[in-house]
Amino acid sequence: xxxxxxxxxxxxxxxxxxxxxxxxxxxxxxxxxxxxxxxxxxxxxxxxxxxxxxxxxxxxxxxxxxxxxxxxxxxxxxxxxxxxxxxxxxxxxxxxxxxxxxxxxxxxxxx
Numbered sequence: 303x304x305x306x307x308x309x310x311x312x313x314x315x316x317x318x319x320x321x322x323x324x325x326x327x328x329x330x331x332x333x334x335x336x337x338x339x340x341x342x343x344x345x346x347x348x349x350x351x352x353x354x355x356x357x358x359x360x361x362x363x364x365x366x367x368x369x370x371x372x373x374x375x376x377x378x379x380x381x382x383x384x385x386x387x388x389x390x391x392x393x394x395x396x397x398x399x400x401x402x403x404x405x406x407x408x409x410x411x412x413x
Contacts, residue, residue, distance in 0.1 A: 304390040310384075311359055313399045314342045314410070321413040322381065324365075328406040336374065336413060337365035345383075358383045378384055384408060390408070 314322075317398050324335040340363040348355040361382040366374040388404035398411035 304386070304389070306389050306409070307357075307359065307386045308392060308396045309391050310399060311342055311344060311399055313394050314339065314359065314361065316412075317412065318342070323411050323413045324408075325409040326406050327408075332387065333367055335365050335367045337361060337377075338363045340364075353391075356385045356387050399413065 318341060319339070321336055324333075324337055324366065326333045326335070327350065339361055341361075342407065343360040345358050345360055361384070363382075364380055365377045366380060367377060369375045384401070385403055385405050388402075390402045392402060393400040397406045398409065401408045401410070
């Protein structure tokens, strides 16, 4: 696991059993997710059979997202993936972490 991925994983592990706010910007779309974090795993793309699966941090827990009407809607799965290809940790402190990957820009913060 690359150093910056490990640093993000370490930050996330300090948030286990807490709710975090995840803001994900991808192209012109921004998602806001409230996520009760129960654990963090790492998936190495070299260890999976499916070619379409990238290396990723897998956030285990439950969450909800704001829909277009401003209502919280439960996420359909009990995990949230952050693909780590090209990950750059721009900021990490006690309150928040800011990450840019090849796919998206994330701001993760304590709720």
